[in-house]
Amino acid sequence: MTLSLSLRAAIVSIALFVAFLLVWQVAVSGTGPAATMDPEYAKLMGVTATQGKSAMPGPLEVGAKLWEQLKNPFYDKGPNDKGLGIQLGFSIARVLTGYLLAVLFAIPVGFLIGMSPLMSRALDPFIQVLKPISPLAWMPLALYTIKDSSLSAIFVIFICSLWPTLINTAFGVANVRKEWLNVAKTLEVGTLRQAFTVILPAAAPTILTGMRISIGIAWLVIVAAEMLVGGTGIGYYVWNEWNNLSINSVITAILLIGVVGMLLDLMLARLTRLVTFPE
């Protein structure tokens, strides 16, 4: 009996996951009492020193923590103790704001660059210089000029989401098949109508691919940006829990960052499929 490919893949995935959990569990389990010491002193040092127990939590502890967090994701007990749902919500809101602003800016400018060889050449040096700048390098400038840490984080997201969408839009627009443009020309279609009825649908898959890369980068950058600006957000949470030496919370947060990033990517992939046309 041959199982379908996806079923076999799922079995391998699960096997790998179980193996990983086992190795993890073994790696972090204690090695017995390390040394005999005065019970008072031992109490002060904690299990890490007395029983050779790793400070790294095992999978069961992380699972318990995750369950505890997921059970009540939206609690708010002051600035340093908020539910993961709230922290993720702050991050997602910042990412979406900065990202949507970037898309609103990048698509028209990309159109301009793609349609006008003059603007393409004129803007190229700026893009080439600005594109490789790490988005976090903008942070001091943003903090100085905007004077608001949350808005600065949004600005950083804006600037890092800009380039893939901008470049893909310009590329997609510039490479619309000549014959489709000729169809529009022979039908005396005006420039604006041509942009919306021929160029936009033809370039849409390329534009959406750029937007998909952008959202991925934005989600990468938000964690780092929030570690810098602090206050709220999943990046701040990770750094705060590191300062609390709660490795368990850090791992839980890392897991959720991965899941949210995957969902954002999935959303854009779904949108891309909507505008893709078979040829």
Added chain:
Amino acid sequence: MSDKFISIENIARRYPKPGGGETTIFENLWLSMARGEFVCVIGHSGCGKTTVLNILAGLDSPSDGTVIVDGQAIGGPSLDRAVIFQSHALLPWRTVIGNVAYAVASKHRGWSQAQINAHAQRFIDVVGLTGAEHKRPAELSGGMKQRVGIARALSIEPKIMLMDEPFSALDALTRGTLQDEVRRICLTTGQTVFMITHDVDEAIYLADKVVLMTNGPGAVIAEIVDNPLPKTRARADVHKHPLYYAVRNHIIDFLVARSKSFDKGAAYDPRNVTVVRPGVAPDDGYPPLEGEARRAQRAGVG
């Protein structure tokens, strides 16, 4: 020619050479077409046929000369001149009716969606695609795609149809069917057609006149073959007509030999190139017909 519905006047196309100077693709091109005439252009690749068609379409402009259509010099693309592209050039994100409706909406800006769709539907019916309106181009065969291209061109009811090797990407059977349809539609509507082809049989079946171009660079119109076959010719027996092989051999002789060696000579007048009717007026200074053509001619005339 008295009726000059389309008049190509002294057009040329030149490109700058990489090392300086210019390459002339074709020059000194004069051609006029009457209303309702079906003209095919035959010539080897590189003689500039497609450029001539693009100039007629307004997608390209000549280095010299002008083209006058219906009394007006053309200055760009126009809804009066519809193009049927070799690659069909359908918009893949639109359905069949969407593609035709796009052209209709471009022509009739003020129409309601219902009017546009009804008009588009009429031309989808004409090309025999009824029932496939809501398919996307990717779901259609090559022949069906080209039918959509034809419906789109017809739907704007142009003064002229320009076809750039419209059937060259199709298999022989589909090509034959589409040729029949194009011929039927053009005869019933009196459409003026300018078509580029590499297929001699296609040209003989469809065209009233076949324009023979010499090889590029520096291509010119060598002569115009006035198709002597009756207007009522049918696919089933066109190749049995006594003059068929005279015409066919004349064109093939031209493509094989004379297109390369064509000597303009002193008598060549680009404004008035020789019009030949192979098999009908043999002593016009052109090589006499040989063998089968002569037999065919004898059978036909005598």
